[in-house]
Amino acid sequence: MPKTAVVSLKYHNRFKVLLCYALAWGLALLLPTLGLRYLYPYKLAGTAPALSQTITALLPEAAQGASVPLPLGADAQTLQAALNTRDLAWRYIVSGVTALAWTLSLVWQLLWRVRFSHPGQAARAALRARRSYRISMAGIWALNLLAAALLYLGGVRQIADRGLWDYLLYFTGFVLNPLAAMLCFRLAAPPSVSGRHAFFRRL
């Protein structure tokens, strides 16, 4: 009677996979967040474009004040508050679009991983996984490109004097998301389709 192969769980490997996910996707989320939170007020303050009423209506109540006209002759404090609200609303929009792209990209990547965690035909699984990986990466790039386009058309294009800081803050997330996905695809693939020297490296 053939000896049944015992699959031993390697918690060490799972930790490294988790770490890889956390680092990759965390950085993809953290960098845009830090940029909007700390860099924006000093490098891009006051550049928020006027938002359409439809977009403004989607914002939290605190940021909807951006659409309300300032009272005539508003004092310095009121003006400052209005400017802050306006900037806040814009950052809500950028954060929202970036977070959506991040979430969809992560979900897509996780679905791929789940799909190949327990392949039915292990011998052909690696080939199918590579083919699926390429399709998924294209999809994720497309997804982020679409989100970036939405952001650009919805507001960034109205910003005058756009420079390196603008593009860096608004579009970094959409570049980091596919890169994070790519990293996770290649380094944190399921054991069934990964190997030490295989296309999908096993950590």
Add this chain to the structure above:
Amino acid sequence: MSMKATRFFAGAARINATGKPCARAAFKRVALAAALALACAALSSCAALNSVLYAEPATQTTVSGPNLSLLSLPAYDDPEASAAQTQDAGTAYSNVDFWLDATQNMGGINANTDSMYPHKGRKYREGGFQYHYGNTSGWYESLLRDFLSAAGETHVRTLRYGNETLSADYLANCGLSADDASVWRDLHTCDVDTTPGLFSQFSGEDMTGSFYALGSSVWVNRLPLLNASDLENPTLSQAMSSALDGVKAGVAAGDSSFVLQAGRDGQQCALLSALENLDLDKLSVITVDPASVRKTVGADAQGQPIEYYTQLLAERGVFDKGLCVGVLDFQLDYMGQMSSFSTATFSEPLIWGRVILNEKKQTFLELGVMPRHMLTLVIGTRARVDAFIQALGTAIDADTSLKGQRGPDNGELTYAADGQTVTQQPFGFEWHSTVIARPSVGYYSQHTQGAALAAEATESADGAQTVTGDTGVPLVSLTPGSGGAQPDRTFTVRFPLAQGDDGTTLDVSTLGNASIQAINTLLLTKTLPNTAQNLAAVQSDGETSVAYRDQLYVFETDAQTSAFSLKNIALENGELVCTLSVRGSELKPGYYRLRLSADATGAQVAWETVPWIDGDQSVSTSVTDAQVYDWETFTAAITQYDRDAKGLPKMFTHAWGPYTDKLYHSLRVPDFPPVYKSVHLAELATQFRSAAASDQSALIRYVFEVFVAYP
């Protein structure tokens, strides 16, 4: 969950050959569903994006630099809006005061106690404007009835004003106030709710108790015949009646304190007294014999010239209250005596008009009335004055008694004028009218219909756009030129010229207080690094700032500016055109709120010529002191040499007869005083106009804002 979905996900529960769920098949279905959802989401996103970008109004494109559109000047109170509103036309009905001139010239009364001429006979009465001859009476009586008709359905109070006067001391002794105009009016009231029958009495009465007799025993005190409640001061009725009885007695006794004296400059006359006591809440219709108007100008203690009627109307605030003065001139028929003419007082009265006799048969041939002018002032709101004059015109047109011609048919009556003999020909009733109101030179503001502001660069293509700003005033947005600098510009403000009906034109060549002022500004004055420290410092100073990228732009409110200057104000093609020059180099980014202002005074008002007042058909005449001297000297000579009527040369029996170069006791016979014209009419009209236009009034108050974009 629907049946299809249940079936769909049920597939995921299928068991494969090894007894494990077929994960691959399930994953395929989930992936397919996700792909479909993604596709739907993408399509929805595209649709939503399309709706956001194109279905809604285009969101404004942020311009380069700090977003100055977030800034704004303080709200503008806009006083021009209320000032531009049309003043109340004063269409409300009001009662009417008829002020009837009761000076002796009106009634053909010879003020001298001993006269060489009869006043009346059985068939005729030489009652001046209110003569009668058989059943014929003067046009004046018909005109008074037409006045009453023009007054409409209102209560008409008739006041008699003449040469009697009541001094302040006398009134005080009678327990009356001399400063109370209502008391003065009550004292002079001779009828309330006047009917046409009142005027007929004047023509039919005796000369001694005539309406026009000085201290008339019948007409000076009418209070006992009136209901005290109809007076303005019912409780003073008894005291006033006693005072008037004292006037009658005083005049009869020859007490000159009850007779109006000429005053320091010879200006005092019945008209001036009446104007001082008008009730400005009513429509006042004042008949005036111009021959009874004395001097109109004089000088104060310092020698400064005084225009008495200008001064009086200004003090009473007639035009300030929005009232106007209608000036009406009537050519009427006259038969009577005149013992004064303007400032001239004659020893022997002038004879102007008489009954023509057949001296052989000693019978009356015809009525030799002569033309004389009577003025009427109508003082009230513009609407009421216009309505009265219009109604009067209608009444006159319908009045058959004013038709036809009167006067000597065969050249029986002559007089000397301009060194020539004038033979009087039959004449007809004529009248003219004009209204003198505060000149509506116009009020031009940003609310004026058709006002336009245009900005033009002096050299390069301009980047200026004029819109109506949030504050409701015109806003000019100036964008910099290609080099980032603002070019010099010219602003032009055009107003369609207001078309007034007050007979005035505007002379803008010498406008007073024309200027351009900055009301509010909010200008970029300094730029700091966008750091938390700088932001805190700016906020603690209460300064307005806009953070933009890594810079903090600080704005100063109400900063001084010299970028704008008024170049010219002119009239062009029916438009009032104001030209401003703008120095681009002195403009700062931000907002300017500017007011273009100019005031107009009487100096800017050119009154159009009224043909019958100061034009080529003028009926006005003036009297010089030299003429007065000649007339008085000549009439004194008549008194001296020909007191006895029998000895009076025939040529002097009427209007001093025709022109003669023969001397009369070494005196040249002067031209007859021009009683056939309206004495002082032009002077009075000029003074009324001066009073109407004397105040400084706002002509232009144009407020606009300028936005200078960040370069």
